[in-house]
Amino acid sequence: xxxGHNPFPEMxxxxxxxxxxxxxGIKQTVRDDILVIEMAAGGSCAAVFTQNAFCAAPVHxxxxxxxQEPRWLLINSGNAxxxxxxxxxxxxxxCCASLAGEVDGLAQQVLPFSTGVxxxxxxxxKLTSGLAAAVANLAEDHWPQAAQAxxxxxxxxxxxxxxxxxxxxxxTITGISKGAGMIQPNMATMLxxxxxxxxxxxxxxxxxxxAAAEHSFNRISVDGDTSTNDACVLLASAxxxxxxxxxxxxxxxxFNAALHRVCKRLAELIIRDGEGATKLMRIVVEQxxxxxxxxxxxxxxxxxxxxxxAFFASDPNWGRILAAVGRAxxxxxxxxxxxxYLGTVCIVENGGRSPSYTEQDGQRVMNxxxxxxxxxxxxxxxxxEVLTCDFSYDYVxxxxxxxx
Amino acid sequence: xxxGHNPFPEMxxxxxxxxxxxxxGIKQTVRDDILVIEMAAGGSCAAVFTQNAFCAAPVHxxxxxxxQEPRWLLINSGNAxxxxxxxxxxxxxxCCASLAGEVDGLAQQVLPFSTGVxxxxxxxxKLTSGLAAAVANLAEDHWPQAAQAxxxxxxxxxxxxxxxxxxxxxxTITGISKGAGMIQPNMATMLxxxxxxxxxxxxxxxxxxxAAAEHSFNRISVDGDTSTNDACVLLASAxxxxxxxxxxxxxxxxFNAALHRVCKRLAELIIRDGEGATKLMRIVVEQxxxxxxxxxxxxxxxxxxxxxxAFFASDPNWGRILAAVGRAxxxxxxxxxxxxYLGTVCIVENGGRSPSYTEQDGQRVMNxxxxxxxxxxxxxxxxxEVLTCDFSYDYVxxxxxxxx
Numbered sequence: 001x002x003x004g005h006n007p008f009p010e011m012x013x014x015x016x017x018x019x020x021x022x023x024x025g026i027k028q029t030v031r032d033d034i035l036v037i038e039m040a041a042g043g044s045c046a047a048v049f050t051q052n053a054f055c056a057a058p059v060h061x062x063x064x065x066x067x068q069e070p071r072w073l074l075i076n077s078g079n080a081x082x083x084x085x086x087x088x089x090x091x092x093x094x095c096c097a098s099l100a101g102e103v104d105g106l107a108q109q110v111l112p113f114s115t116g117v118x119x120x121x122x123x124x125x126k127l128t129s130g131l132a133a134a135v136a137n138l139a140e141d142h143w144p145q146a147a148q149a150x151x152x153x154x155x156x157x158x159x160x161x162x163x164x165x166x167x168x169x170x171x172t173i174t175g176i177s178k179g180a181g182m183i184q185p186n187m188a189t190m191l192x193x194x195x196x197x198x199x200x201x202x203x204x205x206x207x208x209x210x211a212a213a214e215h216s217f218n219r220i221s222v223d224g225d226t227s228t229n230d231a232c233v234l235l236a237s238a239x240x241x242x243x244x245x246x247x248x249x250x251x252x253x254x255f256n257a258a259l260h261r262v263c264k265r266l267a268e269l270i271i272r273d274g275e276g277a278t279k280l281m282r283i284v285v286e287q288x289x290x291x292x293x294x295x296x297x298x299x300x301x302x303x304x305x306x307x308x309x310a311f312f313a314s315d316p317n318w319g320r321i322l323a324a325v326g327r328a329x330x331x332x333x334x335x336x337x338x339x340x341y342l343g344t345v346c347i348v349e350n351g352g353r354s355p356s357y358t359e360q361d362g363q364r365v366m367n368x369x370x371x372x373x374x375x376x377x378x379x380x381x382x383x384x385e386v387l388t389c390d391f392s393y394d395y396v397x398x399x400x401x402x403x404x
Numbered sequence: 405x406x407x408g409h410n411p412f413p414e415m416x417x418x419x420x421x422x423x424x425x426x427x428x429g430i431k432q433t434v435r436d437d438i439l440v441i442e443m444a445a446g447g448s449c450a451a452v453f454t455q456n457a458f459c460a461a462p463v464h465x466x467x468x469x470x471x472q473e474p475r476w477l478l479i480n481s482g483n484a485x486x487x488x489x490x491x492x493x494x495x496x497x498x499c500c501a502s503l504a505g506e507v508d509g510l511a512q513q514v515l516p517f518s519t520g521v522x523x524x525x526x527x528x529x530k531l532t533s534g535l536a537a538a539v540a541n542l543a544e545d546h547w548p549q550a551a552q553a554x555x556x557x558x559x560x561x562x563x564x565x566x567x568x569x570x571x572x573x574x575x576t577i578t579g580i581s582k583g584a585g586m587i588q589p590n591m592a593t594m595l596x597x598x599x600x601x602x603x604x605x606x607x608x609x610x611x612x613x614x615a616a617a618e619h620s621f622n623r624i625s626v627d628g629d630t631s632t633n634d635a636c637v638l639l640a641s642a643x644x645x646x647x648x649x650x651x652x653x654x655x656x657x658x659f660n661a662a663l664h665r666v667c668k669r670l671a672e673l674i675i676r677d678g679e680g681a682t683k684l685m686r687i688v689v690e691q692x693x694x695x696x697x698x699x700x701x702x703x704x705x706x707x708x709x710x711x712x713x714a715f716f717a718s719d720p721n722w723g724r725i726l727a728a729v730g731r732a733x734x735x736x737x738x739x740x741x742x743x744x745y746l747g748t749v750c751i752v753e754n755g756g757r758s759p760s761y762t763e764q765d766g767q768r769v770m771n772x773x774x775x776x777x778x779x780x781x782x783x784x785x786x787x788x789e790v791l792t793c794d795f796s797y798d799y800v801x802x803x804x805x806x807x808x
Contacts, residue, residue, distance in 0.1 A: 053737040054730030083726045085756025118723020119757055182710055223709040226731035305627040306803055313804030319522020322487045326458030327630035333457040352489025353523055393800050399710055400717030
């Protein structure tokens with residue numbers, strides 16, 4: 001199940017970035033489950049990682065390799081290599097070293113990423129057995145195969161791609177992401193791999209990625225569970241003819257805006273494919289005093305099992321939204337000032353149900369597959385938006401059967 | 405569905421406390437849906453209420469009536485009278501006034517309580533039409549009928565009762581409660597009505613109730629959603645022959661311990677009857693530095709949809725517990741010091757899976773209907789326990805169909 005029709009888009013190749021994948025049978029027997037991404041020498045790399053205190057072994061390693069001129073990403077699905085202690089770190093490093101041998105690089109130039117079940121040893125021999133094949137498969141136009149190879153419970157591959165103009169020259173930004181459960185990225189993200197042929201220094205690139213991730217991946221939630229393995233990487237190969245992008249220039253603004261759009265699209269696709277999702281809910285909190293309280297209110301609604309099951313049932317049971325706003329923990333909320341809308345239908349104003357509200361109007365909105373819930377707090381001028389999905393029988397089924 | 409066999413217990417009558425119920429057809433057509441509890445003159449009353457910012461009209465009114473020598477509680481199920489604005493307050497007061505007329509008291513001496521759907525006008529005429537019958541039905545031995553009358557999605561009536569000895573004289577504590585969804589009482593509780601024939605001054609009684617509620621009702625969660633209508637009331641009729649209970653005496657200790665047991669039992673029954681529950685999970689966090697961090701870790705596990713669906717499936721997918729501990733937000737957690745147990749089986753130690761752990765051992769524990777999860781943080785000496793239940797297809801069904 002997924003919300004909307006989400007065809008895989010045209011993916012513009014990024015000069016200097018090649019992708020190669022293969023199947024080694026970690027959990028999948030058919031789909032590719034390991035992916036190598038190679039960047040030509042001379043590029044830069046930025047990354048953001050999960051804030052989960054128990055971040056996985058590959059996350060530890062990728063963080064420590066990030067400032068050692070990384071040129072390769074090694075990604076596997078089917079096993080998270082999390083909760084695996086010292087052995088997990090050794091296993092992740094062994095995979096990096098093995099890939100380095102294949103490509104004539106250094107183990108420290110490989111950033112490893114894993115996604116899948118937590119707590120089981122990484123099958124190192126299986127994984128490394130496929131590296132030669134993945135490397136042999138490296139090509140600039142393999143984004144579609146790469147998007148498939150990183151999927152776990154995803155029902156469709158996720159990609160976004162744009163070509164912008166920097167100083168009159170085309171610059172490409174292309175990325176892939178995967179969900180679909182344990183999704184509430186916290187100051188970081190799930191797995192996302194984005195590449196550009198722009199030329200941009202690593203520190204500046206990191207600023208761009210951090211800002212884009214904060215307002216895209218960090219504004220989505222499937223189930224409120226922050227993964228141990230979240231990571232998003234942005235590679236800049238400098239392969240385009242465009243000149244280097246510097247801070248505080250119009251070109252940097254153009255680049256950031258495009259990166260933001262790509263990240264938002266990749267984040268939205270994750271919600272559209274949230275485990276068991278039948279509805280996309282866009283929760284907009286307006287008139288907040290601070291970003292923190294706007295996000296708090298939006299996420300409290302997004303995480304309420306009662307709100308999510310009501311949306312699954314297309315039931316305009318708006319009292320559950322009201323209750324979630326009330327329990328969010330915002331100090332000195334004034335009920336009388338708050339307005340709540342389902343789509344464009346006002347349901348709550350002046351401390352109670354709007355006189356203009358009819359169940360029929362509410363039902364009309366709820367029947368739609370994509371619904372905007374707007375909460376106006378009447379406290380300030382800050383707006384934030386969080387995307388989530390509903391809670392269905394299939395969410396329970398998928399997560400009850402996950403390891404079987 | 406409910407966890408365990410939960411027969412309604414023997415309920416000892418409380419001298420000076422009478423209960424009367426009837427059906428007025430608010431939502432139920434068969435079961436009683438309004439309840440009057442009357443306390444003889446000369447008793448005292450304590451209460452704790454929801455911390456939801458949008459607390460319901462009856463909660464507002466009950467709070468303001470609490471220090472006006474209340475003698476009657478008026479409870480309805482089927483309609484929460486929440487999100488109903490000024491009209492809701494007028495409606496709740498009209499019901500209090502109507503009951504006061506029947507019993508020759510003052511409207512201010514009536515505490516109103518409502519539970520059911522949020523946002524629909526209280527059917528005042530329907531409700532008041534049954535007051536004469538409920539009052540005519542008042543009797544000291546009607547606790548079982550009272551426990552039935554306050555039910556919403558509950559599948560069984562909940563009660564607890566004890567007789568203790570104060571200065572050689574018997575003192576009774578008897579109470580009822582209801583769940584079963586929108587349950588994460590926050591410094592307060594869902595609906596609970598407890599009575600004692602002890603003689604105890606209102607201020608001291610309030611202290612007893614606040615302490616007992618904090619470690620019972622405030623340590624349970626079905627779905628993390630804090631209701632707009634939570635309330636727990638303790639009536640002390642002074643009808644027993646035992647002398648008045650004073651602060652800082654052994655008798656006060658005995659009374660508090662018994663009250664705590666009654667509250668804990670009533671709270672546990674709510675979880676055993678959590679919406680769709682098939683398993684009771686007792687989450688014990690030990691070796692925490694503070695109560696706050698112990699409760700935070702326990703509730704993060706208790707609210708994780710991934711943990712809850714794994715327990716529904718009897719799947720020892722302990723990585724989800726680990727991930728929940730890691731995302732709880734405790735500063736400077738050291739994974740190496742943490743131990744996690746399923747029942748008595750150690751699953752995590754020294755930063756990874758315990759060498760002694762086998763899937764078979766984990767499965768054996770998971771197959772049980774009542775499971776203790778113990779997390780040792782290795783930071784201090786504080787322990788806390790939170791009760792929750794699993795997340796099943798039936799939870800989705802119940803909450804998708806709630807208003808139909």
